[in-house]
Amino acid sequence: DAGVIQSPRHEVTEMGQEVTLRCKPISGHNSLFWYRQTMMRGLELLIYFNNNVPIDDSGMPEDRFSAKMPNASFSTLKIQPSEPRDSAVYFCASSPSAGYQNTEAFFGQGTRLTVV
């Protein structure tokens, strides 16, 4: 298995532009997570899905952020409009139903976003 696949690996955009980050979870995993890594907050959970349904989006910073999971093999995180303070590394992770089994989450390699 190729693991969790994220694209792009790097994204540089201008303030005010729309940014879309993509994630393909590991086949058969029911839970998907989006995290943001910053120096101050470490790995901050933004949103997670179970069986393609958003369960908890309380970590989404504000309305400029949205996430979708149209099917079991694809998810997007969109920022519109982007701001310089959104610059961070964004990770996607998947897990086989973490809630009912004590299992770990598997992470992608991340997308480094720079908003100038």
Next chain:
Amino acid sequence: DQQVKQNSPSLSVQEGRISILNCDYTNSMFDYFLWYKKYPAEGPTFLISISSIKDKNEDGRFTVFLNKSAKHLSLHIVPSQPGDSAVYFCAASGSGTYKYIFGTGTRLKVLA
């Protein structure tokens, strides 16, 4: 409100010695705890975990200890190797919840 705390941002240890990384949590509903290792430009990778029904779990050079009454866990690496130099994240999960809450990480540097 940081539910999982790693109060030491960095740690330096001599090769061959023991590395001890600490983690505290505030939510008594957490019952599963994990440690992840992260190298630069890579995603975090799972290292070791422990369920709340145990107080110790060992895997090779890595041992995790859990003190539920103190809401504290620690990761011991013995002996430490230069390849262990990375950022270590502690994470917690609660029964019936799907999400993992991470700490801010501790950067370990093992000196040759």
